[in-house]
Amino acid sequence: MTLDLTSVLVMTTLVVNVSGILFIAETLLRRDEGAGKVWALAFLSGMLTSLAYSVWAQTPTAWWAVAVGNAAFVSSAGCMWLGCRRFNGRRMLWPSVVVAGAVVAAGVAVVAAGPTGGDWAGALWMFLALVGFAGIGAAECLRGELRASRTAWVLALVLGLQSLFYISRTTAFITSGPDSALFQGPFGTVATSMLTVTLTIVAVVVTSVLRATRAPMRGVLVPPGRSDAADGIIDTETFADEMASLCERATWRSELVGVIAVRVEDLEQISTAFGSEVARTVADTWRMGVRHHAPSNALVADDGATGLLVGVVVDSPSHARRVAAAVYRGLFEDLGRVGGGVIPVVGVGVGLSDAAGYETTSLIRLARDAAARAATSVETSVLIGHDE
Known part of the structure; x- marks a missing residue:
């Protein structure tokens, strides 16, 4: 032909x-x-x-x-x-x-x-x-x-x-x-x-x-207008500015700065299988759970439709792991009480300045990578990122 x-x-x-x-x-x-x-x-x-x-x-x-x-x-x-x-x-x-x-x-x-x-x-x-x-x-x-x-x-x-x-x-x-x-x-x-x-x-x-996997349908999972900091969760741009200022101050005293990324992987699948109301309840619980269980002085921001970022100053890598683990445990318990027992896959990753330096972009990247690996890991749901 x-x-x-x-x-x-x-x-x-x-x-x-x-x-x-x-x-x-x-x-x-x-x-x-x-x-x-x-x-x-x-x-x-x-x-x-x-x-x-x-x-x-x-x-x-x-x-x-x-x-x-x-x-x-x-x-x-x-x-x-x-x-x-x-x-x-x-x-x-x-x-x-x-x-x-x-x-x-x-x-x-x-x-x-x-x-x-x-x-x-x-x-x-x-x-x-x-x-x-x-x-x-x-x-x-x-x-x-x-x-x-x-x-x-x-x-x-x-x-x-x-x-x-x-x-x-x-x-x-x-x-x-x-x-x-x-x-x-x-x-x-x-x-x-x-x-x-x-x-x-x-x-x-x-x-x-x-x-x-990163951008659910409009109006299904995360209600619009949720990034106005009324719920203690700021937008990504504000988070980047605040973290840049925090990192600059931390360098003066060589303090350890960390970004904790918390991701959920199944919100859209939950919406498809159980309905948008269940998915919205799970999403609301996840958002407020991270804010509630993160340290009171931590910065919490949106990271796309299925992610949140937490900025903290910690004493050591083990301290950062404890903070991240506390967020994960508290979040898991909160999710277990809502949505009819429907619990999404949650991954928590930590990026620290001793590995990524005091640049906000690098800290976020390291935390995101670790969270993605944690979400698919069968051994642990909290991972510390190591720069390549």
Whole structure:
């Protein structure tokens, strides 16, 4: 069976756009702490890529569509990596600058070639960017909080396959040229489009599942307006500012600062199985339980829809473990008295300044990683994080 280029591009555009629209629509229905929003931008970029290449296929003189398509393609791969970093709670500033620079470079490479650049103008720069972003995106799926999720391993496989494909495609492009039988056969536009369709379908399913573990449906689990500190729980931005000030003061006396992350893993499943009222009762008990059992002078803040952060100053690592254990035990007892005995999986992780330093972002990342591992551990539900 022979597939013509126009039909393949139309099919690719349809699949990519439908998948992107579904993911973006679901993003608007959920409380999302950030990773899902970045992934939505990746799918939006993928939609723009397919549309731009369709314009190029229908109107070969529209060379500008190649510039738009190449830049959007690099943006899609880069945003997938950034979404994984955001999910793991890692720094976003310099990676965002790198992605933005690569996107601009991919577009400028085509513009520099001009109308006479041909179909493959700037392709090499785009290929190299796709190899890099897909590769480091796959690596990011195998570290931090994502590493604890087997679903993320599928995303790592998808991104890894994409990186390997573009390594092979780049090699064929350099050694044989874009008009060679080697390139046009297994690495041509038709083969690439078929791979794109397959990987897009898998990626949208996997990222939707990952996002669902962090961003429950609006109005189901955590009622809106709960981050106004009226219940003693502040928002993430305020927590970061307060912790930065606390860490600065603690450095003067070399005091030990800790962040305790408390995560629940089954709220959405409880909502599905037992109803939203039971899930809301469990969520309220979890939130107030953490605030009640944490030290009275501790900072407590939201960390997405299924997480809370507790900032404390402690005497030693063992003291931090005792504080975290007290929160866990008290929370477990509170949850046992509500919701008809429905108790979610709870993971408690601790990040300490002796391992992560006095930087708030590092403390939070260490605590989140430990909490994710604790939630899946059969030995203990409280873990102290150790920096890599």
